[in-house]
Amino acid sequence: MTSSNAEFPLLDVRGSSRRRGEQIGAAFADRIARTVSIYQAYFARPEAEIFAVADRYRTGIAAFDGRLCDEIEGIAFGADVDPRWIYALNARSELLSALSAGECTAVHYTGTPHVGQNWDWAEPLEALVVLIRSEDEQGRRFLTMTEPGILAKIGLNDAGFAVCLNFLPTPKPTLGLPSHVLLRALLEARSWEDVEDVLARAGVGRSLNLLIAGSDGRGINIEYEGDVARRLKPGVHATTHTNHYLTCIAPVDPELLENSSARLSRIRTLTAPGTPAGLDRLKEVLSDRQHDKHAILAPYADSTGFLGRKGTVCTIAMDLAARRMHIRRGNDPAGPFSAIDVMVTQEAIPA
Template identity: 35%
Template sequence: MPPPLPLITAKGTPRKCGTTYGSVAASAIAANVANYMTRFAAAGIDAQQVHGYGALFRAASHQHAPRVAEMLDGVAEGARANVDEIYALNGRTELIYSAAGECTAIAVLGERSAGGHTLLAQNWDWHPDQRPYALLLDTTDERGRRVVALTEAGMLAKAGLNDAGLGVCVNMLGSTKDRRDGGVPYHVLLRSALESAHLGEALAAVCSVPRGASINLLMGQAYPAGTPGEAIDVELAPDDVGFLHPVDGVITHANHFETALARHDTLKYIGSSSFFRSSRARRLLGTGPVEEEGIRAVLRDHGGFPQAICRHDEPGGADADRTETLFSLVLDLDERRMSIAHGPACRGVEYHHIRLGESA
């Protein structure tokens, strides 16, 4: 069965991976850049300002995440796109979005999973008009590090995993500390985590750099047979970090802060389904061994419909507030496997499997 969205494969140095990706996906990247330029304009950010912010994001990325920055420069080169617009695209969260009612993520350690594997999963909920710009990016760099990630055309990563058995899921957060003026962009942080060989390196990559937007990373890693896997949730605000650890072998997260950083949470002032989705996911997982199908069942849940774990578009509302589950993912870190399906996840969809042990 073919993947549910385009799969782009690239090999070589970060620059080479970027240029290959950019050239293969040039038309989709151009369309997505044009789409976000329209969204920026609607938010009162004109083209000159977009380029100025993009230049700030590029400078911060080159300073703090140079390999990822080289890849993004390559994307612009390969797609023959304006490099500042590519960086603004990767900083679109900083520029126009605060926390929205989107994305529910799950981690299950081997001690709780029925098969003994470390599992991550999430629904990626986003504006339904963004569905045509989604793709899978499969890269193998000159060190042999292989990364497979769900992303949008012109970006380098959202949820994904690498051949070291490290995986990342992501939730948007909103903080009163968020700002537009620089820092390493949200999507560059995600790619930095996925480029890491182990959890400690991933934590250093995301915690040690300046940030402009809040982001939640649910990360896990499987280890060689006989060594239990690990998972940790990292809430990142521009000037602080909070951590959550597994409870009874499980972590769940939605779009609000659950650590002490909650004092700066913008959702407290507007409300959100996030405040029940994370807790509901924990309850639905139950107390016994968790089958992978049980995780998929949670991702199909309609409690709170339409603003449920399985999110459905609400016609008639403000366009900027529309959100739907675009894709549903399960990452088996021991098998180095991504299973991905079109959303909403309730529609009897089949999951396509990509295994990193197979040839790229």
């Protein structure tokens, strides 16, 4: 049973890349403007400098897949925003790659279609998050939770593939294909061969832990550290990740490392061999509040090195066999989840 009353606004878009972008921009114009304003402060750079970097990312995105530029520029047109701000939003992880900020606890139960994560980020974003269900000219569909103006973040598609992410800070240059553009491209995959092709063409140049899961139970987990990418072996019972590198020793702010390490230790305990698995269990472990200071489901709190309060904006648990996303807004462990299908047309929730 699916719900048409998700906690976040749900928008259905259809058609060409440009047309879908225009629909997103028009529907969420106010939210996009507010998101741009937030990131202007986070980037803490002159607009001319941000625009110069945005132009550089635009060139890279165009070389990777021009349709993604069409969608970005359609969003800008629909929202009446300079396209360079939308390019900058889509490269926000790269523009903030040196920031000391934990973002997410991710879990995939190995060999199952159950994968999900908490998205931990800035408190003001909770009021702005949107859900977009997209259908292209060939009838291919995906559903994503994302920030207004950003092509994709956490999501799944009608072929049974899902993407999750963990922000990983690095001082190395991050001028490759932006993380959120890569996530969006992966949501078009129809097979594991498509996934590998996208990953090969995307190359390196970002700071990200990327978790890809399929309805067949397979998964890929990759840490990107600027100019390098390293794959991790799936966990015996579950693959888990937080916000520090596991394949190398990289400089990490002590507060972030303490927080990320505590969450990783706890999530590994909760998903150790012999513990339950499945969708309900996934929701339970992502709702854990045992640690007063470093909870997996994190209440909003001030954080050194981060602008403003940070905590869990939402929790997402996906059933890839059913092509269904379960999402809960905020960080109340007793809060209800809403279920949204990729394949079923539901009435869009007003923005």
